[in-house]
Amino acid sequence: MARVRSNTSNRTVAGRVPPHSEEAERGLLGSILLDAERILDLCLERGLTPEAFYLPAHRLIFEAVQDLARESRPVDALTVADALKGRGALDRVGGMLYLDALLEGTPTAAHTEYYLDVVLQKQLLRTIIDRARRAEAACFDPSLDASAVLSRVEQSFFDLGENPNRGTAVPACDAVMAVMTQVDTFLSSHDGIYGLSTGFRNLDEVLHGMRRGNMIVLAARPSMGKTSLAMNIAYHVATGQGMSDHRPRAVAIFSLEMSRDDLVLRLLCTKARVSMAKVMGGLIARYGPEHEALILASKELSRAPIYIDDSAGLDINELRARARRLRKKHRVELVVVDYLQLLHADEASEQGRQIEISTVSAGLKAMAKELDIPVLCLSQLSRATETRDKFGIPRLSDLRDSGSIEQDADVVLLLRRPCKYPNDPEHSDPLLAIVDVAKHRNGPTKDRVPFNFEEQYTLFLDREEQRYESSAYAPEAETAVADGEGAVS
Numbered sequence: 001m002a003r004v005r006s007n008t009s010n011r012t013v014a015g016r017v018p019p020h021s022e023e024a025e026r027g028l029l030g031s032i033l034l035d036a037e038r039i040l041d042l043c044l045e046r047g048l049t050p051e052a053f054y055l056p057a058h059r060l061i062f063e064a065v066q067d068l069a070r071e072s073r074p075v076d077a078l079t080v081a082d083a084l085k086g087r088g089a090l091d092r093v094g095g096m097l098y099l100d101a102l103l104e105g106t107p108t109a110a111h112t113e114y115y116l117d118v119v120l121q122k123q124l125l126r127t128i129i130d131r132a133r134r135a136e137a138a139c140f141d142p143s144l145d146a147s148a149v150l151s152r153v154e155q156s157f158f159d160l161g162e163n164p165n166r167g168t169a170v171p172a173c174d175a176v177m178a179v180m181t182q183v184d185t186f187l188s189s190h191d192g193i194y195g196l197s198t199g200f201r202n203l204d205e206v207l208h209g210m211r212r213g214n215m216i217v218l219a220a221r222p223s224m225g226k227t228s229l230a231m232n233i234a235y236h237v238a239t240g241q242g243m244s245d246h247r248p249r250a251v252a253i254f255s256l257e258m259s260r261d262d263l264v265l266r267l268l269c270t271k272a273r274v275s276m277a278k279v280m281g282g283l284i285a286r287y288g289p290e291h292e293a294l295i296l297a298s299k300e301l302s303r304a305p306i307y308i309d310d311s312a313g314l315d316i317n318e319l320r321a322r323a324r325r326l327r328k329k330h331r332v333e334l335v336v337v338d339y340l341q342l343l344h345a346d347e348a349s350e351q352g353r354q355i356e357i358s359t360v361s362a363g364l365k366a367m368a369k370e371l372d373i374p375v376l377c378l379s380q381l382s383r384a385t386e387t388r389d390k391f392g393i394p395r396l397s398d399l400r401d402s403g404s405i406e407q408d409a410d411v412v413l414l415l416r417r418p419c420k421y422p423n424d425p426e427h428s429d430p431l432l433a434i435v436d437v438a439k440h441r442n443g444p445t446k447d448r449v450p451f452n453f454e455e456q457y458t459l460f461l462d463r464e465e466q467r468y469e470s471s472a473y474a475p476e477a478e479t480a481v482a483d484g485e486g487a488v489s
Helices: 022-034 036-045 056-070 077-086 095-104 112-139 146-161 172-188 201-207 226-239 260-272 276-280 289-303 316-330 346-351 353-371 384-388 404-408 475-482
Strands: 215-220 250-255 306-309 332-338 375-380 411-416 432-440 446-454 459-462
Touching: 022 036, 022 056, 022 095, 022 112, 036 056, 036 112, 056 077, 077 095, 112 146, 146 316, 201 432, 201 446, 215 226, 215 353, 226 250, 226 260, 226 306, 226 332, 226 375, 226 459, 250 260, 250 316, 260 276, 260 289, 260 306, 306 316, 316 332, 316 353, 332 353, 346 353, 353 375, 353 404
Parallel strands: 215 375, 215 411, 250 306, 250 332, 332 375
Antiparallel strands: 411 432, 432 446, 446 459
């Protein structure tokens, strides 16, 4: 029986031949030649590529098979031999004699799935070895930061877990049962919240909470209060406000703009309802009522499971690695990123800002799905909101740097404050803040969700502009929020 040399002298690792199974590769190729119509569909579903074959001859044969399939031509020993001959590669694989040997050595295609699984498993092991060698080389590169190397290596190995070679088809009956379980959860919910509550009734009535796996974008022009609103939501989640079980959930905050100390000071002043400007100016009396309120707020905030990372200039892969570790170690259930345009993507940095932001946006959406938690991302809006009209009303198209943000996001919230625009009919109301739910992949949009924003405390509160017909909120709850109770403070 004809055989082909492995030609592995330049592919050995420390004198050892990388993992492979020549027998499984031969069995798989023989099965394809026997029953290409059925076997190729299976290979396509499992993501088989020529690189999965260790022997160069086998890669050439599978490439010829792929070309024939793409051209809708029959695949058998004769057509494959003809395709290889046209490439000048027939002699390199051992000629027609070797193709006949593949057929003779594979009497039936019944064991194809076994051969395919072995080939893919061996490819995965070789990939692990290759990435480990790259990780080792990176460790000896003096120009690279150790933490950056760790995050890249961690991401590269985690990506192997999402290898498309693994079949993902799910029987319809299983999918139906899973969805019906969700439906039962929805029907048994008495507060209309199916994800994490934002702590704001008006917003939850539209969103029904922040759902797992969703990327939620909160966008605004500078100085509109988007960081304050995000921190209010984060504090609600971390203290269980708005949730029927009142259970605190761990929150991770990646602050690429503000320092950890500034962020904590903002949270303290919000909780204590003390002016941050007065605190920073030293204008409150030591052991006076405002100081006592800050001390009480510090005790409550210390108990909240909030984890703050204020590293600047994070790469999207590094952020994903850090979020993954926080999720595993502290069971984080919400990630807040402030803000999206300050992240970068090394792999796309030379392709222009638009491509880089698209890579960052896709990475954030992938992180939400990977960790199975909501990810709240802050984003800047372009100046188009101010040049288009006199009222500064934002649109989805105003999301800065890339249209991919709009495409990747499950929810887009656009924040504006009429008092910032002299020509706005509501300019005279300094408290009014409006959130437009401009995109909602799993529900309705809404042009106006009203808030009161007490800027000196960076505090958002529900605003009672209309009565809601939904029974999800009891009258007592409406009165409590109107009195300032139960809201982030």
